[in-house]
Amino acid sequence: MSKYYERRLSEFDIDPKIIINKEINCMETGAAIDFSDFINLFDKNKHITSNVAKANLDISFSEVIYRSIKESKLSRKFIYDLRFWQWICINPLKEYCIWRWDIDTSSNEPQKSARFIGGGGVTGFSKNTISRLYIPAELLINEPSTEDLVDGDSLFQSFWSNQQKELSICQSVLSMNKDIFIAAVRCVDGLDTKEISRLVADLNFRSSSYFLDAMSHEEIYEISNN
Amino acid sequence: MTQKIRFYRYADQSDFKLSLSIDNTDQLPGINSTSNGFSFEEKPKTSFKINFSLGIHSEIFNIVTPENSFEDENDFHFFISYISPTSRKRKTVELTKSDDISLNEIKYFDGDILIDPSEWFGYISFTGFAVRKKSRREAKGFLTDKHSIVGNSQEFTIYIDPIEKFDGSEIEMDDGQIPQKNALYQLIQSNPPKIMINEDAPEFTLKMLRHKGSGDRRALIRDTLFAPILVDVWEQLARAGIYKMLPDSDYGGEVISPNELAKPYNSIVLDAAKKMYSDADDPEQALIDELEEDPETVINERLHQAVQVIGDLNKYYEKCAKVYWRDA
Numbered sequence: 001m002s003k004y005y006e007r008r009l010s011e012f013d014i015d016p017k018i019i020i021n022k023e024i025n026c027m028e029t030g031a032a033i034d035f036s037d038f039i040n041l042f043d044k045n046k047h048i049t050s051n052v053a054k055a056n057l058d059i060s061f062s063e064v065i066y067r068s069i070k071e072s073k074l075s076r077k078f079i080y081d082l083r084f085w086q087w088i089c090i091n092p093l094k095e096y097c098i099w100r101w102d103i104d105t106s107s108n109e110p111q112k113s114a115r116f117i118g119g120g121g122v123t124g125f126s127k128n129t130i131s132r133l134y135i136p137a138e139l140l141i142n143e144p145s146t147e148d149l150v151d152g153d154s155l156f157q158s159f160w161s162n163q164q165k166e167l168s169i170c171q172s173v174l175s176m177n178k179d180i181f182i183a184a185v186r187c188v189d190g191l192d193t194k195e196i197s198r199l200v201a202d203l204n205f206r207s208s209s210y211f212l213d214a215m216s217h218e219e220i221y222e223i224s225n226n
Numbered sequence: 227m228t229q230k231i232r233f234y235r236y237a238d239q240s241d242f243k244l245s246l247s248i249d250n251t252d253q254l255p256g257i258n259s260t261s262n263g264f265s266f267e268e269k270p271k272t273s274f275k276i277n278f279s280l281g282i283h284s285e286i287f288n289i290v291t292p293e294n295s296f297e298d299e300n301d302f303h304f305f306i307s308y309i310s311p312t313s314r315k316r317k318t319v320e321l322t323k324s325d326d327i328s329l330n331e332i333k334y335f336d337g338d339i340l341i342d343p344s345e346w347f348g349y350i351s352f353t354g355f356a357v358r359k360k361s362r363r364e365a366k367g368f369l370t371d372k373h374s375i376v377g378n379s380q381e382f383t384i385y386i387d388p389i390e391k392f393d394g395s396e397i398e399m400d401d402g403q404i405p406q407k408n409a410l411y412q413l414i415q416s417n418p419p420k421i422m423i424n425e426d427a428p429e430f431t432l433k434m435l436r437h438k439g440s441g442d443r444r445a446l447i448r449d450t451l452f453a454p455i456l457v458d459v460w461e462q463l464a465r466a467g468i469y470k471m472l473p474d475s476d477y478g479g480e481v482i483s484p485n486e487l488a489k490p491y492n493s494i495v496l497d498a499a500k501k502m503y504s505d506a507d508d509p510e511q512a513l514i515d516e517l518e519e520d521p522e523t524v525i526n527e528r529l530h531q532a533v534q535v536i537g538d539l540n541k542y543y544e545k546c547a548k549v550y551w552r553d554a
Contacts, residue, residue: 010488012417080314120486121311171479176316211357213318
């Protein structure tokens, strides 16, 4: 059975070796997620050391974790529960998380614990290694493709074509709204890293004069391109 | 302190009165008032309904409508936007005109939502908005597009998980080795934070800091000399918390709320915000606003003064000085 921690972990609950340093209970989610496809994909690629090559694999891991969780019929209430994502990162997929960010577990220096426990607010879901992969897939993978994408054939491909898109879009509180998320992915299609940051900042600015939350992604896309 | 400057007509926030109430409070844990909302004493286990009432002064329609035109509440949608970054949820509910008859210039709009606490974490912020239903002819200085926001209420916050307050007395103190030779102490950032006194510090310094007495002259000197150490500790903790609020550089992210920080940083930063922006209606928002525009001023100029207030530096100094300088 897949689990979640009884309480949300903080940076003080995990030591530099990525081991929990306090007694914290795990609770059952009621679903058995089969991580074998994810682990097999990791086993095939764990010889890779280049950060760029690892980033290029994000799309494959994103799709695999999405399919595994969907098939498990996990209750929706865990999808945005960081305690569940913390459990995955520190337990079944810990080795992947260590590999993805080159974490040196033998060092006593403060580690990138945010990659396991997430952190505050929406940024936390983007920093947690596995929710970072899952959430874009959940929001984009079943969306019909738009005609004019240049970074891939689908919104999902376009999103993962440049790591900056994940950083800029997912760390914005606007992205918690699905329509704004989709519009943002469309808007940054074909842009370079600097332009992506600028466009997301621009969308943020527009949110002070347009009520984006009540708009469709088509409408948001239209005003962002005006 | 920063203030949002708009180059178009926008309703005054004082013309929006948002009120919230929670149904069936007898079946829920205790609820306490906070400066901008409510906090549960413990996380509720059952779903509960939140009712909204947004009172809008009719005067806003004169303010946001171009001259020689007429608009009233029927030309606008009224929404509550509710956001919880720790739950990764951002939703809206549209309000409907209240059946209650208003005898003054205030128009009321009502709505409600059901909250299942198992799906929500931390806090939820609620803000009321008036939004244009249709586009109208452009007019300089007015927002005329469909979906334009013409005004909003103050933010109201409900803490689903109780606020984890940090009390300075929770700071632990111990003797031990510290990395810097000849330094007196090291702050270990943990929960609770720990002050490690250098076990190799000079003999009488250690005697003074280990002194357990109270009410005598030795205790008075010990407390006075220890006060700046505590101020420094507050500053280090607040500074670490503030850095955690800042977005990763160049990612285009946003400053997060101190409520999203782990204990003890959350309450230390909130305390510092209250001291730094004591004149603001919402010190937490004032801190976020200034961090967005000028984090250096907050970190390098405001913070070190605010922590002196938190650490009661004047009180400890005066207590000592009045004994030895009374007759000077």
